[in-house]
Amino acid sequence: MYRLVLVGAAALAACNQTDNNRPATLEYITEAILQPSCSQYTCHSSYRREKTYAFDTVDAARQSLTRPGIVNTEEPELSLLYVVLTRQIKRMPYDSPLPDKDIALILQWIQDGAPGLDVP
């Protein structure tokens, strides 16, 4: 049955798959990537605010990502958000790394000037 599901998933996915044309917007990145992967209750939720960051809503993400150095549109790869997702030590998320394409979309959003964010 598991194989059937895998085959079904692969068939469904293969129907209309693209490389990575998802919207590089704050709304999409928050709701599709940061919220499900980073804002578990004991981590970056509005409740817990681990390290003072929260990513469970767009407003909370906007507030967290606006701080100096978190998003660096001048040198996107030096943005702390990008660094913590890609480094080998103290990499985030701690329980399960993000796929490369999610990280690439976040980098793309920063390279585009981080629309939706008032970067200082």
Place this chain on the structure above:
Amino acid sequence: MKRAIRLLTLAAPVAVAVLILFGGLFGGTAHAYPQFQMSRDQTCTGCHLSPSGGGLLNENGLTTAEGISQWGTAPEFFYGKVPTPSWLVLGGDLRGASGYVQTPEKLLASFPMQIEAYGHATLPAGLSLYVGVGSRASEVGNEAATHVWSREHYLMWQQKPGETGGLYVRAGRFMPVFGLRFVEHPTYTRKWGGTPLYAETYGLAVEHIDPRFEVHATGFIKDPLTDTPEHSNGAAAIGELRLSEQLSVGAEAMYTQSTIDSQNKEQKIRAGLVAKLYLPGPETLLQFEGQFMNQLIDPRGAPKQIIAYLMASRSFDPAFMLDVGLGYFNENVQITQLHREALDVNFHWFATSHIEAIFTGRFETLAFGSAGPNAGYALAQLHYRL
């Protein structure tokens, strides 16, 4: 010496973060085992007071706890040394774990998972009150008031008090009834499938339990009192039909809506299938859940996800159980290489009616290792049921 101090200085924040995270990741698992269904009792209410399972055990559940354990011991609350009136059932769970984590940084971690006590009071007219109280990570800036909380508290009406079937209506705070309701909340169908850890909220559930079929329908709201992982209003339903003593099939659906900022709303629509097949020869139970989820964020972004989990569980007399699980999660089927897979292994030893030792391990790949680093853990867990 300086190097050692420097290493300790570097390692301490990492260890604290891992402790906090995994304390959350693995904490709060109050349920017993859906794996017992079909091999022992057809329904959750065969062993539990709650129609959706988990928490306090009924008389049959206590007998089962004693019967499957290596050394028996009195299964009652505090070994029966603390007598309670017939209308009151008390219990609790303590859990902790220690082991190896690789995500991809390699670490050793030890953490508490659960400190929780429950009470169930039988009231007149088929009513009962269920309250759980436990410890949790506190809210930043409001530590004193939030370290202790109640994940579940609800008023329940039961059509047939004292029996394990019929109609149930619950109002209060509890987890929306959805999916296979595995104990292990890192399973993909819980973590990504609508019932992550601590997603209990206020709602109303109407449930019907019968040996041949069961139906659960829950309407719920965003918790108005505390911030939870899910910020949604919504509804969930699941129905299971037992086609024979060995086979059951079911369907599920969930709709949620939440406000993501001052201008936008997000909707999630989930639909899925569940199935259970018990193989009497090898005494193995196969459980499967497959979900399709459409997340509506904005007109250009609507990820279509697939979340699936297959678990095979085998009991070894007198007191052992092995689970092997396969998880599949595709966070957007329209984009290549956004799927991940997990192989989970849990080995349970029911030492006494109250003490359980568990080895739990996971190996996870991102698109079979082609889209990022692999991850995993191997943990020893100790569970004491009061």
